[in-house]
Amino acid sequence: MEEQQDRNGRVITITSGKGGVGKTTTTANVGAALAAQGKSVVLVDADIGLRNLDIVLGLENRIVYDIVDVVEGRCRLRQALIRDKRLSNLALIPAAQTRDKEAVSPEQMRELCAELRQQFDFVLIDSPAGIERGFRNAIAGADEVLVVTNPEVSAVRDADRIVGLVEAAELPPPRLIVNRIDPELVRRGDMLSVEDVLEILAIPLIGVVPADEAIVTSTNRGEPVALDPQSRAGQAFRDIAARLLGEDVPFQPLEIPNGVWRRMLRALGFGGRA
Amino acid sequence: MLDGQRAEAAVRVRGTQDGVRLLLPPTVPFATVLAQVQDLLETRPTFFHGSALTLDFTEREPQLNEIVTLQQVLDARGVRVQAISAGTAEYRERLARWGYRTEGAEPVRRLRLIAPGSDEETDGKATYVRRTLRSGMAVEAAGHLVLLGDVNPGALVVAGGDVLVWGVVRGTVHAGRNGDTEAVIAALRLAPMQLRIANLVARAPDRGAQHLDAPALARVADGQIVIEPWRIERR
Numbered sequence: 001m002e003e004q005q006d007r008n009g010r011v012i013t014i015t016s017g018k019g020g021v022g023k024t025t026t027t028a029n030v031g032a033a034l035a036a037q038g039k040s041v042v043l044v045d046a047d048i049g050l051r052n053l054d055i056v057l058g059l060e061n062r063i064v065y066d067i068v069d070v071v072e073g074r075c076r077l078r079q080a081l082i083r084d085k086r087l088s089n090l091a092l093i094p095a096a097q098t099r100d101k102e103a104v105s106p107e108q109m110r111e112l113c114a115e116l117r118q119q120f121d122f123v124l125i126d127s128p129a130g131i132e133r134g135f136r137n138a139i140a141g142a143d144e145v146l147v148v149t150n151p152e153v154s155a156v157r158d159a160d161r162i163v164g165l166v167e168a169a170e171l172p173p174p175r176l177i178v179n180r181i182d183p184e185l186v187r188r189g190d191m192l193s194v195e196d197v198l199e200i201l202a203i204p205l206i207g208v209v210p211a212d213e214a215i216v217t218s219t220n221r222g223e224p225v226a227l228d229p230q231s232r233a234g235q236a237f238r239d240i241a242a243r244l245l246g247e248d249v250p251f252q253p254l255e256i257p258n259g260v261w262r263r264m265l266r267a268l269g270f271g272g273r274a
Numbered sequence: 275m276l277d278g279q280r281a282e283a284a285v286r287v288r289g290t291q292d293g294v295r296l297l298l299p300p301t302v303p304f305a306t307v308l309a310q311v312q313d314l315l316e317t318r319p320t321f322f323h324g325s326a327l328t329l330d331f332t333e334r335e336p337q338l339n340e341i342v343t344l345q346q347v348l349d350a351r352g353v354r355v356q357a358i359s360a361g362t363a364e365y366r367e368r369l370a371r372w373g374y375r376t377e378g379a380e381p382v383r384r385l386r387l388i389a390p391g392s393d394e395e396t397d398g399k400a401t402y403v404r405r406t407l408r409s410g411m412a413v414e415a416a417g418h419l420v421l422l423g424d425v426n427p428g429a430l431v432v433a434g435g436d437v438l439v440w441g442v443v444r445g446t447v448h449a450g451r452n453g454d455t456e457a458v459i460a461a462l463r464l465a466p467m468q469l470r471i472a473n474l475v476a477r478a479p480d481r482g483a484q485h486l487d488a489p490a491l492a493r494v495a496d497g498q499i500v501i502e503p504w505r506i507e508r509r
Binding site for chain 2: 101134164167
């Protein structure tokens with residue numbers, strides 16, 4: 001990361017409206033996938049007071065300074081940048097855990113983004129849930145927005161609200177990530193399909209991430225699945241990164257992995273969870 | 275029930291434009307608050323039954339267990355909690371995190387287009403809107419309203435006259451809001467959450483809604499809202 005040259009990077013905010021749909025997981029994995037492609041990437045945790053992104057990346061023990069320290073001038077920007085332990089061109093600016101969203105203003109976020117984009121190819125901002133101050137902070141300095149949703153009516157409703165707010169902020173139409181889709185449930189008609197979601201939201205699709213138990217393990221271990229070549233969800237996140245880089249990647253067919261096995265296991269009382 | 279000088283320590287009921295509010299006192303133990311609310315419900319059952327009210331926590335620090343308990347008590351009496359108001363941004367955020375709809379937290383202006391002219395002169399005058407209304411957006415017109423785009427779930431259209439949607443209606447549309455039962459709602463597809471014409475309301479069935487996959491028109495016939503397919507040859 002040479003300090004001198006201006007990289008003129010892209011600032012991309014990952015948001016959703018509803019909580020718990022996978023914003024933080026998406027931010028960590030798309031960031032890791034972009035970094036694995038050789039791009040320099042910084043992830044910014046804008047969820048002040050509910051700091052999570054550092055945990056998903058397994059970097060919690062390295063935090064000394066956070067985003068509020070930066071905007072309040074208690075440290076220099078580079079002191080708050082935590083370098084990832086696996087990828088040398090991936091960095092994190094953690095949220096403050098002991099403060100709240102009011103600790104940062106949209107104007108300060110814009111300044112921070114402007115500074116970061118000089119040093120990195122990609123600035124990914126992990127937005128908090130909701131439509132209040134935290135969300136407005138998260139989109140303040142953004143060039144583009146990715147909206148994450150789950151194939152559930154309430155998540156889609158909130159995503160729709162967010163799309164409207166993004167449009168009102170005069171940003172380009174956000175692109176959509178449908179996270180945690182279960183092909184088996186869709187096949188049985190028990191889950192909204194990607195097409196159902198797109199019919200309501202009517203924005204461009206940039207990724208479909210299958211429900212994958214590996215996510216739970218990887219999140220708890222602090223190891224992004226995007227770096228696991230075996231993981232289907234990891235592949236989906238790598239595809240999103242490739243599409244952000246302008247590659248024309250076809251969407252993976254959502255076949256049911258080991259369908260017979262899964263049904264047998266279910267019949268035997270294992271893995272009954274939807 | 276309570277004597278005068280302790281009034282500020284009591285749960286107060288206030289009727290407002292947006293419905294009934296229950297103002298909850300600051301320092302009183304919750305058991306007292308709960309008893310007072312139960313008292314109110316008992317003494318004025320018809321006033322509360324079937325209503326939707328706002329729990330006003332502007333004076334009291336909102337606690338999840340208190341809200342949930344109040345909700346249960348109210349729910350048992352057929353009273354719905356439609357929103358909760360809080361005194362500070364921090365509390366509003368807390369409520370939002372718990373999944374409650376808060377009041378006064380609207381950070382972005384609602385899209386509100388009002389056609390020029392008074393309500394009387396709706397004849398032949400229409401407001402034209404060219405966009406999809408997403409969740410949380412509202413459009414209001416004194417006269418007729420023509421919309422090119424969809425009305426998504428969570429969006430609201432209100433007009434003094436007819437509403438014509440060149441798109442899919444999945445949200446709520448109110449035509450003839452000043453009582454005009456001749457008003458109609460027409461759309462390329464009607465799959466609404468709720469339709470209102472004059473003071474009549476038709477809502478989507480709770481489950482298994484079957485919608486016409488064709489242009490349709492809603493109007494008032496025999497005192498209720500009916501939806502019929504739009505047949506080109508008939509006209």
